[in-house]
Every structure is written in C-alpha cells, then in structure tokens.
Amino acid sequence: MLKEIKELQKTAFSELNKAQLLEDIEKVRIKYLGRKSKLSQILKGLKDLTVEQKAEVGKVANIFKRKISQEIEVKITALNEANLWPKIDITIPGIKNARGHIHPITKTIYEICDIFTSLGFNVVEGPEAEKERYNFEALNIPLDHPARDAFDTFYLKDDLLLRSHTSPVQVRVMEKEKPPIAIIVPGKVYRPDAVDATHSFMFHQVEGLLVDKNITFSDLKGTLSVFLRKMFGKEVKVRFRPHFFPFTEPSADLDVSCFVCNQKGCRVCSDTGWLEVGGAGMVDPEVFKAVNYDYDEFSGFAFGVGVERIAMLKYGINDIRLFFENDYRFLKQF
C-alpha cells in the first residue's frame, strides 16, 4: 500500500507538472484529492491493516495530500498571476476626457505678454472702436499725408473708427498716468485689405511702451532682443533696421534671422535670411506733446508686433485665413 501511494505521488506530481491551465490543475486535484480519488480508493483498504500499519500509511497519505495540495496552490497562484496581465490589452486606446484647445492667436498673445510681464510690464487693453485723435493725430499721423496710407481705416461714423493699430492705447494710458509706464497691449486691429493668404481685414497686434527717465535706444535694443530670443529661441540673431513711423523717432524694423533655413535662403524669408517681425522706436516728441509729457525729462520706446505673423512663423502656418475659418482640424492642433 505504501508503495501504491508512492507510485500515486509520482504520477500525481508528473501530471501536475504537465498541467498548464487552471482546468487541468483542477482535474489533477479531483483525481488525487477528491472524494472518489485514487487515494480514497487505496485508503479503503486501510481497514485490513494493523494499527501500526494504519498509522504508517496514514502518515504517508497525509504527507502526500499536504504536498500535492501545496503544490496545487502554488501552481494556481502562479497561473493566476500570469493570467492577470494578458487579460489587459494595453494597446486599446485609453478613455480620454474631451480636452479643449486655446486658439493659436490667443496662445501667442499670452506667450508674448508673459515674456513682457516677466520684465515688469503691465497688460493693458483698449477699445477696438476708437476716436480719430487716438488712432491718428495724437500719434503724429496727420490727415492727408502719405504716412497715413499704411493706416487705411474702417469708419463707423464721424470720429469713430476701427483702430488700425494698437498704438492708440499708448496715448490713452499716457493721458491718464504719469511715468514710469511699462505697458504691453494686445488686441484686434482692422484695415480694409482684401483677404488673401497673407492679408486680412482683421488681425491682432501687441504693442509695448516704456517711458521713464533715461530710457535710451540701447534699452530698446536690449529689451526687444531679450523678447525676440525668448520668443523664437536663443539661437536666433536679432537685427534692428532703420525705418520710419510717424510716432517714433528714431524708428526701427525688427528682424530675426530666418530659423526656417538658418539664413541659407528660403521662400519664407524671400532669400534674405531675415524675417521682419515688427517695428519699434523712441517715442516721438510730438506724441509726448499730445499727452503733456515733458520731453526733456522723460524718454521712452514703443514697439509693435503682428501676432498672426509671429504665430505663422512659429507654427509654420502658411495662410492667414486659417486663423478665422476655425476648422476643427486646425484648432485641435494647438
């Protein structure tokens, strides 16, 4: 009988070793440990044995039972653990919450404003419907002057127009406040241009103004260099090129080195290696006169950049109309 049990133990363990699935293990359990198991069959013969023999066989049988149960347990745990992972197909997409997107123009405005607020500027906005004085006269843009050509304007009624630039806000703030002034002005502007890939009758600008004692052209250069390199990357070169604006003197156009072609020449920079991104200059004495600032005491610089232009360069967008079509496939990219 002892021999029989030992045989049984051998086959049981070999069968258990072969069992790969939970069902197979269960079969092994039933076969060797169930009520109708072989062991039970063998143990039925116990009644014919002596007390000593009974004790001996009982002990062996119990050891066998314990061993096989333990082994089954281990095997089931291992199998369960192994089964735990293959149950999840990690390649099925996760469940996403609908995420909203900020318009690339707004994003760019925030980016610009954040750079300047970190330099101590305050964000100010002004009305889009503006008085002539703020849009033109106080900015030294006389009526019937070719300088006004660049500022063609939509009129709503007499002395009410859609601002053609954000510069009127400079005047509004200076009229109200005394220096020091450090402001940054984002907003919509309007010019009656026919719409095409690079023109729009509505677009966005960010204007800046710093007025204080002892502000120089060098400060203009330094501040705007910091801005442009934060905006376009440390490696870009910044160039200040003389230009003309009625409200600044001296005036400059702002160029950054073309980061599309690394100044090797491409379509984006018209092979010049430079990208114009805005204008700047020292506030013209006439503007200070219009707001009763003492030009001998204060000086300052002003600048303006086109938001669409910057966003188009930054994101590689080639058509300004995309900003206002609001195609979902466009909006969701930002």
Place this chain on the structure above:
Amino acid sequence: MLISYNWLKDFTNLKDSPQRLAEKLTMAGIEVSSLEKRKDDFIYNAEITPNRPDLLCAKGIAREAACLTRSKFYDPLSSTVDTQSIGGNIDIEVKQKKACPRYNATLIKNIQVKVSDEKITRRLSALGLRPVNSVVDITNYFLLGWGQPMHAFDYDKIEGRKIIVRYANKGEKLLALDGKEYELDETILVIADAKKPIAIAGVIGGVGAEIGLETKNVLLECAGFDTILIRKAARKLGISTDSSYRFERGVPVTSVGEIALAAASFIQKKAGGKIIDNLDVSNLQVKKVTCTLRFSEIKRILGINISQDDVKKILVSLGFIIENEVQDSLEVTTPFFRRDVKREIDLIEEIARIYGYDKMPSTITKVSSGQIDNYKSLSGVVDETIRFAFKRKIHQSLCACGLNEIITYSMISDKESAVFGFKSDEVVKLQKALSSQQEIMRPTLLSGLMQALSWNINRQIDDIGVFELGDIFINQNHKFTEKLNVAFGLCGRKYINDWKHKPKEVDFYDLKGILEDFLDHLGIKDVQFLECEEPYFSKGAGAKVNYKNKTIARFGKLAAEVISVYDVDKDIYAAEVYIEDILGDMCLKKKFKPIAKFPAVTRDLAIIVKSDLSTREIIDKIRVTGKHLIKEVTLFDVYEGKQIPPGYLSLAFSIKYQADDRTLIDEEVDEIQTRIQKVLVENLKAQIR
C-alpha cells in the same frame, strides 16, 4: 522703387559691390528687398519710406550711398542756357498761388521728335517705364534721375498759347494720357489753356496737347504743387502716377529752375530745336530750417558716446550745413531737399541711422522709479491688468470644459444681425464695408459661433464644442457701446471615439452644465435660471440667467430660423454671457473653508410629482426644511414611464446631512428626513415612493 546701380555711378565714385551697397542701404533705412542682375547693371527693388521723397530718384539714393561708402558725391547736371537773358515769349497765369507756389515753363522751338537713344531707353525700361519718344523720355529721365516730375506740352496744341493754373470747373472733363476720361470739379487743380484743362496738375497730362512725332514746338512744365492738394485729387480720381506719387510726398521747389533748364538743354541736345524762352512764376519764400543739436541729447536718446567729429562728418556728408559750433552743441541747417528734418530728434535719427543701429549697445532697464508710490499712480493700468487676468481665466475655464476657442470676424451681415433680433438702429454699420457679408459690427457673438459651426458641419465635422471671447458693438439707448461677451455652443455627440461609453447626443443640460460650472468658476454665485422667450431660441428651449436683478446670460437651443441662415439643420445649443456686466463681480480671490470635521450622513429620497413642478422649487423646500444641516441636495435620477402616471415624474434625490460641531445621530437625521417628506407631500403634493 527700382534703382539702377549704374545710374548711381553717374553721381558718385562708388567702389562697393552692388551686394555690399544693398546691405549698407538696407541697414541705413533704405530696405533693398531684392537685387537682380540685368546685363551689365544691377537693379535694386527698395522700399522708400513716406518721409523721404528725396530718395525717389537716382540722385537721392546716390547721395545716401556716397555717405555710407565714404565716396564722393557730385551732380553731373548742367545747363547751357543763361536764364537771365530771355523772357517775354510765354504767357502764364497762376491763379492759385498757394496751390502752385512755383511754375516754370520753357519754350523750345523747331525740335524733331524721335526715338530716344539707347542709353535713355535702356535706363527707363530697366526701371519700369515704357520709352515713348525723345521728348517725353527726357521728362521721365529727369523724374527718375533727379526726382522732378515734368510735363511736356505740344505748344501748338495749347489754345491761345496761354497757360492758366486754376481749379477745374464742375463738369469739365479731361481725356488723359492713360486713355481714361476724368470728370473734374472745383477741388482739382488743372493746367488749362485759354479754353479748357490740358492736364491735371501734378497728376497726369491730357491727350489734347500730347507730344507726338509731328510736334514742332514744346512747352516744358516744371512746377511745384501743394502736396495735400495733389494727394486729394489723385485719391478722388483713383489714379496714382509716378508724378503724383512724388508730389504727394513733396518735391523741393527750390531746384525747379535749374532742373528745368538742364532738361531743356538735354532736349535741345537730343531732339534738336532751340530754347526760345523760360518763364519762372514763383510765389515762394524758402525758409531756412535751422536747429540746435546738443551732444548731451544724442547721449540721452541713443545711449552712446559719439565723437563730435563723427557727428559733423555724418551730417555734412548728408548735405547738412554746420552753421555754428560751440562746445556742447551744433547749429545745423537742413538742406532744401530734406524737409523731413526739422527738429533736433530728426538730426539724432540721421546720426543713428548712419552710425549704424547694429553698432549701438544693447542694454536692459528696470523701470527706474518703480517704488510703491509710483505703482499706486498706475492704478488705472493695474485695473486693466486684472481685466486681462479675468480673460485668461475665462479661456482656461472653458477650455477645461472641453471647448475649443474660435476667433471670428467682428463684422457680420445684415441678415445675421436681424435673425438674432437686432433692429437696424441698434447695430453699428461700417461706413464703407468691403462686402455685404461684413457690413455690421457684430452685436452678438452667436453669429460668429454659427459661422464656425457651419464651416465644420459642412466639412463632415459634426461633433463640436466651441467658444469665443470677444467684443460686441451695439447702440444702447442710442449710445455706442463696445462690450466684452463670451459665447459657447455645442452640437452633435459626446463620448465619440470612445469604445467604452456609448456616444450621446448633446442636449440642453450639457450646455447648462458648462454654464453653471463656468459661472461658479468665475465666482458668480446665487444666480437664477429663468425661462426666456427670445425668438432666436426654439420655443420652450430658451433660458436666461439673472444675477443681482440683471440678465447676465441667455442660453438654449437655437431656433430653426436662425440655423437655416447658416445652412445648418442640426440641433445647436448655444449660450452667450455678458461678461462686461459681471466683470466687477468676478472674483479671482479664493478663500479657504475648513474641511468638515464630522462625518456626513447621506439619505436618498424618491418622490413622484407633477411634471410641471420645477425641480428648483423642490430642492429649495428640502433645503429650507433641513436648514443648515443639509450640505448638499443632488438630483440623481429622473424617471417617467411605467408605474408612473402620465403627467407625473419620479425624481430621486440624494441628501447629504452634516453638522459642523458634532457627529449626527441616525434619529436626528431620520427626524429631519421625515419632516422633509411631510413638507413635500403637504406643500407640493408629492408622493413618496
């Protein structure tokens, strides 16, 4: 403007290569945008800013080039005529002396009009002018070379042999050299003969006195006109010519005499004939423009130390005259061709430009007087900054709700504003619109929202959630106002591209949920939701939000008449919030409330009520009855159908009880719950389930 590199060499002994010169010009404010090799010449395309009419000719550019390259500058112009010796043969009457401060006419007789020689035709064509004949070409040659617009008349076609400079009479017409007939009026200055206009002063000549191959005698006009007058005339007639372009910006009148005679001599040389007479009618007193330039001011504005010598060299090479020099300043006279330089700051710009912006240092400044006191004085500005912070919060809040920001045009069509219920005296029209699609300043953001939805729906993108933050423009009680609004809209389904949840059509409550969340986020509490009858919402599906007795938002399902204007036939749920009205109440500050120390008890309550009873009323009753022990009442199920009689609804609420000072015991909660049930049954005829 096109510039010929070779032509510049007529005026200066340039040594720089065309490329190098282009760079130098660009960095001095004459932006050369392209450079093209043409045979043995280089043609620049340059942008000339409106303050520099002196650069609208080869001579002007050459002067600048000579200064930038330290080359010599000279003018090859010469005339072989002694102006003093002639006169008495030409009849000119300048009726408008202010409009025409100088009129110079030269009579050349017995010429032979031919084709111009190769040098002239080549130069003109290279710079984009079509060669015509030896007389006309020479006037153009002087226009491009010396910047002086001139006009040549066929003397024999001038009726009465008399030139009158006068305003046109209303109804007078002129068939101009561009082949178009222009209708003139009394604001337009003309050159007339004894009977009729023969040219629009400073703008374009007439066909009547045109130079042809048969022309024998030429009257050459070289004049100065009022800039504003020419600009207005050109704009009114809708033409811009090389002549009007220059006169608008300012052509110096000082040099008119010399140039006239030089041109006449040139004509004599190229087309034969003899200069018979030159008459100069001048009403001009040229004022010398002199100003003081302080070295300290250069330093104050530019932030650089530049030597006195360098300053003088720059100014002199640009044609300025140093009248006087003292220790710390210069007395400088502006040359007649630089009318743009009138002030000390203008001189400083000239120095900066030639010295080179790139050579100036870059510094960064702190706002010097940034003490607290001064920031106080910026209070207005600080308020504005907060406004911007609110806008940002709005962007973030709606974005977090899963909406995508759109930016639409501020102008809409008449039809659109009408469908949203705006009357014509409430809206603001553009005086001159680009198209009927954009003729009215939007009085609502819902129109732009619909445009964006329509754009996407037409492209098979149907499941959309968008918002726009922007200004609207209306006449409120006949007063123009610009206000900040926000609008958002939903259509299609949610839970799309989601294998776990079934897609669900968005509805009124999805919209309302966003609105509630949004207002809560902005700190706008205690609002009332009321029905709203605005006809742009579908009947029974419109609502408004009142706050402090003001309507601050309207929302609902847009009416079929509205969406059909945009060719949309899907259900659109949209809201508009009048942000301007709540800006003052919006709150960026949050205050911390201590977290409850004692556990909460939650009990459910299911009731059956008539379906027209407002849920708001039930919740109010529950809260009033339970007083401060009720922390939250949540509606978690609405059911109608089987087991519920028609006209009734089953509502299930979850009520959260909590005390601030103790742990509530069951008996206490049971007691309140029973009281609530009783109140609901007695007051609202509810049936407890």
